[in-house]
Amino acid sequence: MGRSPCCSKEGLNKGAWTALEDKILTEYINTHGEGKWRHLPKRAGLKRCGKSCRLRWLNYLRPGIKRGNITNDEEELIIRLHNLLGNRWSLIAGRLPGRTDNEIKNYWNTNIGRKLQNGVARSTLNTVQQDRNLKNKEWHHYPNYSPDHKVSCLVQTKATRWTKDITPQNEGIKNNVIGDNKIVSPSSENNKDPVLDFMADLEMDGNFFSELLKMDLPESSCHNENKIVEDNGNPSTVDKRYLSPKSSSDTTQFPWGDSLYDTNFDFLPVTTFMESGFDWL
DNA sequence: AATGCACGCAACCGCTCGATA
DNA sequence: GTATCGAGCGGTTGCGTGCAT
Numbered sequence: 001m002g003r004s005p006c007c008s009k010e011g012l013n014k015g016a017w018t019a020l021e022d023k024i025l026t027e028y029i030n031t032h033g034e035g036k037w038r039h040l041p042k043r044a045g046l047k048r049c050g051k052s053c054r055l056r057w058l059n060y061l062r063p064g065i066k067r068g069n070i071t072n073d074e075e076e077l078i079i080r081l082h083n084l085l086g087n088r089w090s091l092i093a094g095r096l097p098g099r100t101d102n103e104i105k106n107y108w109n110t111n112i113g114r115k116l117q118n119g120v121a122r123s124t125l126n127t128v129q130q131d132r133n134l135k136n137k138e139w140h141h142y143p144n145y146s147p148d149h150k151v152s153c154l155v156q157t158k159a160t161r162w163t164k165d166i167t168p169q170n171e172g173i174k175n176n177v178i179g180d181n182k183i184v185s186p187s188s189e190n191n192k193d194p195v196l197d198f199m200a201d202l203e204m205d206g207n208f209f210s211e212l213l214k215m216d217l218p219e220s221s222c223h224n225e226n227k228i229v230e231d232n233g234n235p236s237t238v239d240k241r242y243l244s245p246k247s248s249s250d251t252t253q254f255p256w257g258d259s260l261y262d263t264n265f266d267f268l269p270v271t272t273f274m275e276s277g278f279d280w281l
Numbered sequence: 282a283a284t285g286c287a288c289g290c291a292a293c294c295g296c297t298c299g300a301t302a
Numbered sequence: 303g304t305a306t307c308g309a310g311c312g313g314t315t316g317c318g319t320g321c322a323t
Contacts, residue, residue: 015317016291038308054309055292090311102291105312110289 013047017056021046025053026061059100066098070107078104079112 013021028044034057036043037050046053059065070078074096081092089101089108096104 014293036308049293051294051309052292058310059291087312101311106290109313 011047012041012049014052017048017060021048022056022061025057029057029061055102059102064098065100067103070099070111074099075107075112078108082108082112 024044024046025040025048028040028046032043037054039050040046040053041048041050044053048056077096078092081095085091087105089105093099093101093104
């Protein structure tokens with residue numbers, strides 16, 4: 001049983017793509033459009049796995065892909081979104097015009113994540129290598145963003161489906177199935193992932209950055225740990241403290257230490273980003 | 282010049298999900 | 303209800319490159 005492999009692995013090219021392969025794939029997709037990845041290699045005459053074709057197209061050949069040189073604005077946005085969403089790279093990438101999930105994931109792992117792991121956020125750089133990695137980034141802007149912080153305030157590192165809502169007010173409503181787990185969520189009147197709601201509601205327009213900065217990130221709700229009841233029935237505690245809106249009367253405090261009203265934070269105006277000519281997704 | 286090492290990135294892999302028959 | 307397909311996601315791997323010794 002089980003599913004058949006996406007393609008027969010025999011006789012397929014692996015590794016780096018050649019210019020000719022890129023050309024063939026691009027021309028095929030330009031003619032026939034995206035999709036049907038499983039059958040694409042055979043029809044296009046490529047000795048590649050369909051998944052490989054899809055990845056190559058989405059991460060490299062697709063029009064509008066921006067490569068290299070993650071700007072400071074983009075980096076700050078990545079950090080903010082990562083705080084909010086965890087390792088949901090596709091969601092993060094969806095809010096960064098021209099960037100792919102793979103690129104952002106790589107950038108995080110090789111730059112931001114390492115900085116945080118090294119505790120750079122709270123210390124002075126003293127090595128050439130660190131200096132090189134930092135690219136003159138002013139990490140003292142994130143005095144509270146640390147690996148410790150990641151443990152304590154990160155939403156979740158992997159997309160999780162929740163099957164049952166057992167909030168106190170809803171406990172007993174066992175058929176409230178929304179995923180694989182049962183979650184106690186302050187915003188459980190909505191059966192959808194609140195993070196996705198947040199992303200869905202966040203329009204990628206000229207107000208995006210300002211909207212993001214104005215987001216009601218519930219630092220204060222960090223006190224409210226959500227409880228997950230796994231399929232085996234064992235409850236476990238999971239940090240989902242950013243999944244629900246908090247009272248509008250609360251003081252907004254970003255987990256990395258910035259206050260929404262922190263005048264010391266030098267996030268550039270949205271117009272700077274907008275006027276740079278990006279193609280918004 | 283030769284060698285070793287670290288890093289960054291492209292690509293691969295395994296898994297999951299929704300749709301469909 | 304089950305099997306399969308098509309697609310997507312996130313973690314990991316491995317290769318090419320640049321730098322240090």
